[in-house]
Every structure is written in structure tokens, then in C-alpha cells.
Amino acid sequence: MCLAVPGxxxxxxxxDATRMAKVDFGGVVKDVCLEYVPDMQVxxxxxxxxxxxxxxxxxxxxxxxxxxFENLGVLEEEFGDAWGKAARDAGAxxxxxxxxxxxxxxxxxxxxxxxxS
Numbered sequence: 001m002c003l004a005v006p007g008x009x010x011x012x013x014x015x016d017a018t019r020m021a022k023v024d025f026g027g028v029v030k031d032v033c034l035e036y037v038p039d040m041q042v043x044x045x046x047x048x049x050x051x052x053x054x055x056x057x058x059x060x061x062x063x064x065x066x067x068x069f070e071n072l073g074v075l076e077e078e079f080g081d082a083w084g085k086a087a088r089d090a091g092a093x094x095x096x097x098x099x100x101x102x103x104x105x106x107x108x109x110x111x112x113x114x115x116x117s
Contacts, residue, residue, distance in 0.1 A: 003074060004049040006062035007032070009042050023048060026066045 007023035012034065014020070019034040023046065030051070034040050037053045045062035046053035
């Protein structure tokens with residue numbers, strides 16, 4: 001599912017003549033194009049769909065929407081850890097080398113760890 005998700009602009013830069021931003025979606029930071037809303041500033045909230053900021057959003061509405069999405073599990077679905085989710089769904093350990101720092105999953109050590117020590 002692809003949603004339009006609210007996020008907070010952390011920083012803005014010009015990249016290849018395109019106005020881009022680092023945007024925080026409740027702890028997940030992604031690059032977002034600001035060309036459709038050129039007046040966005042650091043600290044503003046935007047509705048983002050497929051990497052494009054579409055509209056400015058007030059902070060209260062953004063926080064309420066993020067909280068609702070999180071409670072529904074939508075943020076995990078949209079931005080989550082696909083390897084970890086697949087492993088959990090299958091009742092298996094996550095594959096070695098697919099750890100995501102801060103994702104909450106316990107990394108699985110490769111079977112040959114002792115051989116490398």
C-alpha cells in the first residue's frame with residue numbers, strides 16, 4: 001500500500017537543480033523532493049507520497065496522523081523492516097547480514113562466527 005504520510009523537514013538542500021529535503025516520518029528519515037511545495041522550510045510538516053512533498057500540514061494534524069498510522073501498524077508496513085517482518089511471519093530467524101540498526105530486531109550472528117574469530 002502506498003500512503004501519503006506526514007513528515008517533518010529536517011534539512012533542505014539543492015541537488016542537481018532540484019530542491020530536496022531530509023524528512024522524518026516518526027523516526028524514519030527519507031529523502032523527499034520539494035519541487036511541488038517550494039516554500040517549505042526546515043521544521044515544517046508535509047504530506048509526502050512516493051518521495052514527493054505534496055502539501056504543507058500543521059504540526060498537530062501531522063502528529064495525530066502519525067500516531068494513528070503507528071497504532072494501525074501502517075508505518076511498519078510502509079517503512080518497516082521487510083527482512084525482519086518476513087522472518088517473524090515465517091517464525092524464523094532473520095537472515096545474517098540483513099540487520100537494520102535501531103530497527104528493534106536482535107541481529108543474528110552468522111553460523112561461521114567462530115571460524116572468523
